[in-house]
Structure formats: structure tokens, C-alpha cells
Amino acid sequence: MTKKLIAIALFASMALSLTACGNKAESTPTAENNSVAETTAPAADADSEPAADTSAEAADAEVKSEAGNEAPSPDSEAGFTEIPIFEDIEAGFLNVSAVYFQPVPMSGGNESIEGFDMHLEADVSALENKLGFGVGDWVPYMTVDYKVIASSGDTAAEGSFMVMSASDGPHYGANISLPEADTYTLEFTFHSPEENGYLLHIDSETGPGGTFDDYFADGNLTVTYEGWEYIPQEW
Amino acid sequence: MLKYFVDTTEALLSAALLAGMLYFYISSGFGRKGKIFAVIGLLGGIAGAGTVAYLKNGTKLLTSSKWNEIVLILFFIALGALILFWIFSALRKPLKQVSEWAACLLLCIIMLIGITYALPDVLVYPYSILLVEKSMLSTTFIFKFIGIVFGVILVFLAGLSAGKGLIRLPSGQKMLVLSLALGLSGIRQSTMCLRIMLTKKMIANHKLFGDFSLFKIAQFSSNHDNWFIFGMIFITAVIPVLIWLKSRHVDEPYRTPAEKRKILKKWLINKRWAGVVWACLVLSLLNLTELKAIANRKVELSPVEDAPVVNGNVEVSFEQVEDGHLHRFAYTTENNVAIRFIVIKKPNSSSYGIGLDACDICGETGYYEKDGQVVCNLCDVVMNINTIGFKGGCNPIVIPYSIENGKILVPVDGLSEFEKEFK
Numbered sequence: 001m002t003k004k005l006i007a008i009a010l011f012a013s014m015a016l017s018l019t020a021c022g023n024k025a026e027s028t029p030t031a032e033n034n035s036v037a038e039t040t041a042p043a044a045d046a047d048s049e050p051a052a053d054t055s056a057e058a059a060d061a062e063v064k065s066e067a068g069n070e071a072p073s074p075d076s077e078a079g080f081t082e083i084p085i086f087e088d089i090e091a092g093f094l095n096v097s098a099v100y101f102q103p104v105p106m107s108g109g110n111e112s113i114e115g116f117d118m119h120l121e122a123d124v125s126a127l128e129n130k131l132g133f134g135v136g137d138w139v140p141y142m143t144v145d146y147k148v149i150a151s152s153g154d155t156a157a158e159g160s161f162m163v164m165s166a167s168d169g170p171h172y173g174a175n176i177s178l179p180e181a182d183t184y185t186l187e188f189t190f191h192s193p194e195e196n197g198y199l200l201h202i203d204s205e206t207g208p209g210g211t212f213d214d215y216f217a218d219g220n221l222t223v224t225y226e227g228w229e230y231i232p233q234e235w
Numbered sequence: 236m237l238k239y240f241v242d243t244t245e246a247l248l249s250a251a252l253l254a255g256m257l258y259f260y261i262s263s264g265f266g267r268k269g270k271i272f273a274v275i276g277l278l279g280g281i282a283g284a285g286t287v288a289y290l291k292n293g294t295k296l297l298t299s300s301k302w303n304e305i306v307l308i309l310f311f312i313a314l315g316a317l318i319l320f321w322i323f324s325a326l327r328k329p330l331k332q333v334s335e336w337a338a339c340l341l342l343c344i345i346m347l348i349g350i351t352y353a354l355p356d357v358l359v360y361p362y363s364i365l366l367v368e369k370s371m372l373s374t375t376f377i378f379k380f381i382g383i384v385f386g387v388i389l390v391f392l393a394g395l396s397a398g399k400g401l402i403r404l405p406s407g408q409k410m411l412v413l414s415l416a417l418g419l420s421g422i423r424q425s426t427m428c429l430r431i432m433l434t435k436k437m438i439a440n441h442k443l444f445g446d447f448s449l450f451k452i453a454q455f456s457s458n459h460d461n462w463f464i465f466g467m468i469f470i471t472a473v474i475p476v477l478i479w480l481k482s483r484h485v486d487e488p489y490r491t492p493a494e495k496r497k498i499l500k501k502w503l504i505n506k507r508w509a510g511v512v513w514a515c516l517v518l519s520l521l522n523l524t525e526l527k528a529i530a531n532r533k534v535e536l537s538p539v540e541d542a543p544v545v546n547g548n549v550e551v552s553f554e555q556v557e558d559g560h561l562h563r564f565a566y567t568t569e570n571n572v573a574i575r576f577i578v579i580k581k582p583n584s585s586s587y588g589i590g591l592d593a594c595d596i597c598g599e600t601g602y603y604e605k606d607g608q609v610v611c612n613l614c615d616v617v618m619n620i621n622t623i624g625f626k627g628g629c630n631p632i633v634i635p636y637s638i639e640n641g642k643i644l645v646p647v648d649g650l651s652e653f654e655k656e657f658k
Contacts, residue, residue, distance in 0.1 A: 110629060112366065181454040181457040182454065
């Protein structure tokens with residue numbers, strides 16, 4: 001009798017746990033809370049919209065094993081999850097997505113992650129363009145400024161991204177401190193690669209056919225995303 | 236050191252208080268099996284935390300995403316255990332044997348999970364510090380490590396005294412305090428799970444009424460997470476109050492003077508444990524309020540030094556900066572914006588590190604000198620003095636300058652271009 005009761009109690013405990021765990025089904029959410037995403041790019045497609053798929057799983061970045069010179073085996077692969085803020089907003093010749101994940105140590109004196117709440121990242125790839133970038137290529141040499149504005153209108157964080165590579169490739173990003181949960185507005189400003197000395201061939205035989213003025217004549221390209229409902233995470 | 240003392244206390248205090256209460260509740264209330272379960276819960280939790288810390292930081296097997304999922308699973312197991320514990324506690328009389336085994340097992344599970352969840356963050360502090368310091372023998376590492384050790388000692392004593400105090404209460408009061416602590420911990424973990432599920436889009440942001448939504452609950456709980464810690468301190472503080480109240484009306488019967496002395500001695504010890512609880516809680520409160528404010532206080536930058544503007548250049552003489560320390564100068568524009576720049580003579584060199592008192596990443600927050608090192612005032616990144624004047628990372632923004640006749644000449648035009656950096 002006693003043994004039976006213990007068995008029933010254990011079974012009930014496990015059943016309760018497993019039932020509750022079942023609630024975390026990996027559903028793809030609706031984007032009902034994603035508010036207006038706008039670009040102020042002069043040459044941008046004004047009708048561009050953010051993709052609605054904000055599933056964290058959709059942004060899983062594959063991470064290969066880095067153990068010395070050992071070849072990565074399928075078993076040794078793992079993934080880190082990027083939490084999407086917005087995806088695929090177009091500005092000029094740029095396709096822009098924003099993600100964040102845990103603060104990460106970086107080389108060059110940036111090893112400390114003390115005091116940071118996240119690693120914010122702008123994933124920038126080229127759209128159809130006349131600058132010689134293949135569609136989908138990462139666009140280098142840009143200065144990318146970020147600004148996080150709280151619901152009160154105060155600036156919660158701002159600065160310029162650094163350029164770096166992770167296991168999923170190169171990107172613009174920075175560790176930032178954002179300890180307060182709030183509904184934020186996120187702004188990215190993209191400067192022309194020309195400002196950092198990136199050149200284009202301009203002869204008709206070898207040049208890509210365009211100039212940076214085709215996209216930056218009226219100033220920098222800007223992406224603004226409103227309605228980012230952010231809550232600090234347990235990493 | 237102070238920062239790690241505060242951070243360690245903040246990370247562990249709630250879990251330590253609860254674990255202390257659970258450990259002594261189990262080990263004192265259920266005979267030999269209780270003692271065994273208490274040790275299993277404690278050691279299992281520490282082993283679990285060590286495993287999690289290693290897997291998260293030493294391997295790629297446990298990503299933050301997987302850890303979030305594990306946290307959710309652990310929470311629901313603990314919640315199930317808690318509900319069953321309450322059920323079995325209610326059935327203690329009719330089902331004495333079963334209830335005792337079940338209560339031991341369930342409380343052991345809750346304790347194990349609580350320690351496994353809370354401890355890994357602190358276990359990896361030394362690893363995080365080493366990423367920057369590179370050596371365990373560096374003074375900075377040692378001081379920070381001492382801060383962690385002090386924090387661990389404080390929360391250990393707090394947990395120990397809370398548990399020792401709890402078991403000195405009558406069974407009804409004991410159960411009440413423990414249930415309050417378990418309930419508060421359950422609510423805190425529920426809000427944390429809500430945050431994970433909202434961020435990972437496992438659940439939609441349902442509107443409950445008006446503009447009040449699940450996100451608002453998550454936002455409030457996240458921005459006021461310290462309230463839960465203060466709540467746990469408050470619940471624990473009830474223990475010494477109850478002991479003190481009871482000690483004022485000791486009416487235990489005795490037959491001989493020896494028995495009377497024994498009773499008085501027992502209550503003296505009880506009151507001492509109550510005092511230890513109070514001392515630990517007061518110290519913890521001080522830690523989480525005053526010391527935290529001091530630890531997070533921003534360093535005040537050294538004042539701007541005089542440097543004349545001659546022929547469109549800010550002139551800094553070598554004599555002003557040859558001591559090898561960080562010096563700060565400024566040029567005030569027509570718009571009354573002071574554009575600051577720093578100069579430091581590089582170690583074992585005759586050259587100077589010159590740059591704006593701002594960087595691309597952290598803006599105009601500035602740099603300060605500490606123990607011969609130049610540190611960013613916002614992100615605490617220590618600069619390599621030899622690379623000041625070069626572009627990149629958290630280095631000072633590079634500015635044009637020239638050297639003539641024993642003076643560093645920084646053109647005003649070049650500085651004015653950075654006016655927007657100093658809003």
C-alpha cells in the first residue's frame with residue numbers, strides 16, 4: 001500500500017512537470033506587437049516591411065566546433081540562439097536585421113563582459129545594387145551607429161558598433177548595457193563605406209556601374225524599429 | 236572587490252536562505268532519512284551547479300537557449316514538488332509514513348533545483364575575471380576573488396542561521412515561515428519563466444485588461460527583481476522575531492534546578508541564533524543598498540587642465556605630461572561645447588598617446604587612470620596605453636596633432652569636427 005502511494009505520488013509529480021513543459025511548444029508567434037518599422041533611406045523601397053517571423057529558433061546560428069585543429073564532427077556541433085528584434089528591413093541597398101544574445105568577450109581589449117546585458121548585433125547584407133556587392137553579401141567598411149530609445153523618450157544606449165566575426169560570420173555589433181525592461185525604439189544609422197576609405201572602380205570596363213552617391217547622396221541610411229518589447233534575460 | 240561582494244550576495248542570498256531553511260527543516264524533522272535527504276539535496280545542488288557552470292562556459296553543450304529551457308523544466312518540476320509537498324503535509328496525520336517520505340523527497344528536490352539554478356552564475360565569476368586579467372596571481376583577480384569569497388561566506392552564514400533559527404520555532408510557525416519562503420520563491424521563478432517564454436515567443440503577449448498585458452507583468456517583475464530578495468529577507472526576519480517573542484514567555488515545566496538551567500541555556504542559544512540571523516540580514520540589507528550604491532558609483536573624472544590656444548592649436552607642453560599619468564585637456568567651441576582630449580606619455584617610450592576623451596563605442600563617457608592603467612569610465616575596459624592613438628575597439632577616438640618645439644599641438648579645427656561627440 002505504502003509503495004503504491006509513493007509510486008502514485010512520483011508519477012503525479014512527473015506528469016505535472018511534463019504537462020507543464022509541454023506548454024512551451026515551439027510555436028511561431030504572430031507579430032502583433034511589432035509596430036511600425038520604417039526606413040528613412042533616400043533610395044529605399046518605402047514599402048519595405050519587417051518580416052513577421054520573430055521565432056528565436058528561426059535565427060539559430062550554427063556554431064561549428066572550434067577545438068583546435070580538430071575537424072568538427074556532427075556530434076560536436078551546437079548552436080547559440082540569437083533573439084530577433086526585427087528582420088529584413090530594407091534601407092537603400094541594405095537588408096537589415098537586428099538580433100541580440102548574451103554579452104560576449106571579444107578580442108582587442110574587449111574581453112570583459114562585466115556590466116553588459118547583451119550583445120546587440122546588426123546583420124547587414126546587400127540587396128540588388130550597383131556597387132559590386134553580391135546579393136546577400138555582408139557589406140563591410142560602414143560605420144554603423146545604434147541608438148536605443150526608452151518609452152520615456154530618453155536615450156537608454158547609443159554608440160557605434162564594432163566590426164567583428166562570430167562563428168556565423170562577420171557583423172556589426174557591440175556589448176551594451178540595457179538593464180531595464182521596457183518597450184524601446186531601436187535606430188540604426190549606416191554611413192557610407194566611402195567614409196572609411198572603401199573605393200569603387202569607376203571606369204566603364206571594370207567598375208560595378210554605380211557610385212555611393214546613388215544611395216548616400218541625401219545622407220546616411222537609417223532604420224528605425226519601434227515597439228521592441230525587451231526584457232533582460234537569464235543567460 | 237566590493238562589486239563582487241555585492242553581486243555574489245545578490246545572486247545567492249534568496250537561494251541560500253531558502254536552502255538553509257529547507258536543509259534544517261528536512262534534517263531535523265524526519266529522523267535519519269531526513270538527514271540523508273538533506274545532504275543529498277545540498278550536495279546534489281552544488282554538484283548540479285558545478286556541472287551547469289562547466290557545461291555553459293567550458294563546452295558548447297549547454298547554450299543559453301538550452302539553459303533557458305532547462306530552467307523552465309526545473310521550475311515546473313520544483314513547482315510540482317512544492318504542490319505535492321503541501322498536499323502531503325495536509326495529509327501528514329492519516330498518511331504518516333508516506334507523507335514523511337514524500338515530504339523529504341520533494342523538499343530535497345526543491346533544494347537541489349534551487350541551488351543548481353542560483354549557484355552557476357557565481358561559480359563562473361572567476362572564469363569571467365580571468366578572461367580579462369589573464370592570471371590568477373594578479374592583484375585585481377585576487378581582490379575580486381576575495382569579494383566573491385566574502386559574499387559566499389555572508390550568504391552561507393545567512394542560510395545557516397535562517398535554518399538554525401527556523402527549527403527552533405514551534406511546528407505551526409515553522410511550516411508557515413517555510414511556506415511563505417517557498418511561495419515567494421515560486422512567484423519569483425514564475426515571473427522569470429514568464430520573461431523567458433515571452434522573449435522566446437513561446438507564448439503571445441496576451442492583453443489581460445486595458446493596456447495591462449503579460450509583458451507589463453514581466454517588465455514590472457524584471458525591473459523590481461530586488462523586491463523578491465527584500466521579501467525573502469523580510470520573511471526570514473520573522474524567525475528571530477518569533478524566537479524573541481517566545482523567549483519572553485518561557486513556560487516549560489521543570490522539576491529540578493538542573494532542568495531549569497537546561498531550559499534557560501536552550502533559550503539563550505535560541506536567542507543567540509536569532510541574533511545571528513538579524514546580523515546576517517542587516518549586513519545583507521546594507522550590502523544590497525548602501526554598498527551596492529558605492530560599488531556602482533561612477534568614477535569622477537579628473538579636472539580639465541589648462542592649455543592655451545595659440546594660432547589655432549591647443550598647446551600642451553611636454554612638461555605638463557611627462558610624468559606618465561593621464562592628463563585631460565579641452566577646447567570649448569563657439570557653441571560652448573567642451574571637447575575633451577587626453578594625453579599620456581607611453582611607458583618606456585618618448586612617445587605620447589593622444590586621443591579624444593571619448594570612444595566610438597561608449598561615447599563621451601571619458602577615461603580615468605587607476606593603478607597605472609587607463610580605464611574606460613563606462614565599460615571598465617582597460618586600455619593598452621601603447622595603443623592609445625590608434626583606431627579601434629574602445630580606444631580613444633583618434634585626433635590629429637603635431638609636435639613642435641617641445642609642445643603637442645592639437646588643431647582646433649580637428650577637434651571641432653568631434654563636437655557632436657560631446658553633446
